[in-house]
Amino acid sequence: MGTLWCNGTFYTMKVEGQTVEAVFVENGTVVAVGSRRELERAFKDQLDEVIDVNGGYVYPGFVDSHLHMIGHGETKVRLDLSxxxxxxxxxxxxxxxxxxxxxxxxxxxxxxxxxxxxxxxxxxxxxxxxxxxxxxxxxxxICRxxxxxxxxxxxxxxxxxxxxxxxxxxxxxxxxxxxxxxxxxxxxxxxxDVIPEVSDAYIRQALELAVDDLLSKGLVGGHTEDLAYYGGFERTLTQFMNVIDGHRKKFRAHLLVHHEALDEMKQKQYLFGEQTPFIELGAVKLFADGALGGRTALLKKPYSDDPSTSGVAIHSEQSLKKIVQLARECSQPVAIHTIGDGALEMALDVIEQYPLNQGRDRLIHVQVASESLVERMKALPVTLDIQPRFVISDFPWVIERLGQDRMAYSFAWKTLLNAGLACAGGSDAPIEPIDPLLGIHAAVTRRKQDETHEGYLPHEKLSPFEAIQLFTKGSAYAIGKEHSRGFIAEGYSADFTVLDQDLFRIAPDEILSTTVLMTVVDNTVMYHYEFT
Structure with missing residues (x-):
């Protein structure tokens, strides 16, 4: 039997500005879109539920392409100094x-x-x-x-x-x-290594708090990296399965597998891919460098505000190669944390040497690049995981770190998109706030709400359509789900984010006052705003 979603403006995100009046869903999948009248007539024999979105604006479900879900939950358990x-x-x-x-x-x-x-x-x-x-x-x-x-x-x-x-x-x-x-x-x-191990109850509590918060922010899913930090691969994966059970709680969790968790994963005979309808194991995660805040992001040339250092390479070139080889032996892509241009160059050297047979590698952050590195990325099957909110947090001090000469290809989201590179949008929570509306606002304005300037590197601003695509089409593409997620269209998952404002028509700063009315996962309302 089927569900009719109606009385709202449904943005398909297939084409900029394209909307439909209603959506018909069966078994968690969109069967048809169109006007309410035509869908009621076409599916009158299958229709057993009508859900009124009360004039809301409906978007394909927002997905955070890079975060740490348990870490985000920990900010609600531990002392938060952010x-x-x-x-x-x-x-x-x-x-x-x-x-x-x-x-x-x-x-x-x-x-x-x-x-x-x-x-x-x-x-x-x-x-x-x-x-x-x-x-x-x-x-x-804050950078972890x-x-x-x-x-x-x-x-x-x-x-x-x-x-x-x-x-x-x-x-x-x-x-x-x-x-x-x-x-x-x-x-x-x-x-x-000497901090006492946390309990299963602690992990579950942090994860439950995280999932509830993500759903309340309009997120239907997230690509998260947690499996090497809380007492082992299986122990952590078990808590994901306990919390996201597909009945009481639905949320699409795509779990990156830290390379240090690979041995246990193999020993326990887990396979990459879908574990449950809502939990899947994805690319092999590794770090090539650190972060700009602590001057540990690896740069090709020394930091402008501290010429004594160029940052830190987390792995030697040989070690990096070994990890990528291990991933390729499993026929898996890698997801490499690369903030500095030196780290990006190292990552590209290795993935060019060990090409991927299927799927797409992921380059996470890509905050500092160059024209030549962009050209190399264009020749590879890669997706870039970018975090628009980093502009809000890192400017203006990051200009001191990098110097003006490097800024042309730093935090250069528009340049990357114009080059034809596939980009997905995330928060890196708990490093940045989890709210995707904050990320969309940052991508569109490149400044804080109370600032009046035209934005940091204003030529790198994205349109609302491009910004929303990062968290819909982009996140789906990053994990090879572009034919089943990221749009409101026939054959796509019935995952929706329902807002009280039209992000395409309001002033940019009004994005920050927008309310999430519903979060829908697999045709199930997992969050509903309670009006007071």
């Missing part, structure tokens, strides 16, 4: 949190960003010791490529004056060579 604007405020919140802990319990916090501080001060371990003398402390930077720890945490991890930097990481030191408590990329793993 809104902190000064070192003093950060100290106060940490001290308050410490008073609530049991003896010996770790103080774990998320999301600090010194670029939001007037003095850009990075706390020293001595300051952290004063705040938290009796508990080991670990604070993740750096962390702050106190002396107790350093001691438990065995990090001291003689400790060597691990491959792909840096232990920041003072003039005497003593660790300052600031750890970059792989150096953070030395401390993570």
């Amino acid at each position: 809104a902190v604007t000064s070192a003093q405020e950060m100290k106060r919140l940490l001290k308050e949190k410490a008073t609530s802990l049991q003896e010996g319990e770790w103080l774990l916090a998320e999301g600090w960003n010194e670029n939001h501080f007037v003095d850009r001060n990075i706390l020293h371990r001595d300051e952290l010791d004063e705040i938290c003398p009796n508990h080991p402390l670990y604070i993740t930077r 490529h750096a962390a702050l720890v106190n002396s107790r945490a350093l001691e438990l991890a065995g990090i001291h004056l003689e400790t060597h930097d691990p491959e792909g990481g840096v232990i920041v030191r003072d003039h005497k060579g003593e660790p300052t408590g600031y750890l970059l990329d792989a150096a953070t793993e030395l401390v993570k």
